[in-house]
Amino acid sequence: MNYQTFQPDSDLASLVKCYWTLEVPAEYPSEKQRIVPDGCIEMAFILGDDIKRFVSETDFIRQPRAMVLGQTVEPFYIQPMGYVHTFAVRFYPYGFANLVTTPISRLANKETPIVELFGQPTADELEQKITHATTTQQRIEIVERFLLTRLGETDTIDAIVKNTVDLLFVTRGSASIQAILQGDLSKRRQLERKFRKQIGMSPKQLGKVIRLQTALKMVLGKTNGTLTQIAYESAYYDQNHFIKDFKEFTGTTPKEILQDDTLILSSLFYAKD
Known part of the structure; x- marks a missing residue:
């Protein structure tokens, strides 16, 4: 597997976490892979063979070749159908809402073809340019021109949403709603409504995902320490809450995750994130 990440231009650094590419030869064993939530939204372009996404133990759909992967709150399984070559944009939780008028909550737990978000002519032009580019750098330049154009056409993300997400990242997901609202709980419903529209999940759900990320990186990195220590350093109340x-x-x-072959891909993503 060849997984690489690339940093965005400074004009997009507050919205885009990174660009990434993944290439896997067709002869590599095509096992089901479990993808775990990471709190981010991604716009991905499948440049190789199709990829299955399982909707049940045996049933699957083929992922759109140009799509947006919305927020997820539970793991899902994918399986390559041959050669894997993917180029993607990984947005911060509040990043993608700056580019579309569609409520982000409508994108949750599924893949949405970009044509549904940007319209046929725009989506077709972007997909063709990405597909016909011959290098990753060319694809980054193409997608950055597209993103900067979209930013000029849509509203800016709500400040309280951005500040809440930033605080959740700084506190590893442990900040309480009371702390975020500085004790003014009358604004709680308003914050949660804005969060679901612009992030695709509630502040509490995002906090859980971010806290889990911290712990998962420690476990996958084989950090020395007991589960109790990892739980404590990841801001969990206790080991049972963590598990x-x-x-x-x-x-x-x-304990089981390091021996789970279905998490090879997620481990790769987390290791370089």
């Missing part, structure tokens, strides 16, 4: 959330978002336990 419960871990299983909810990954589908397995911290």
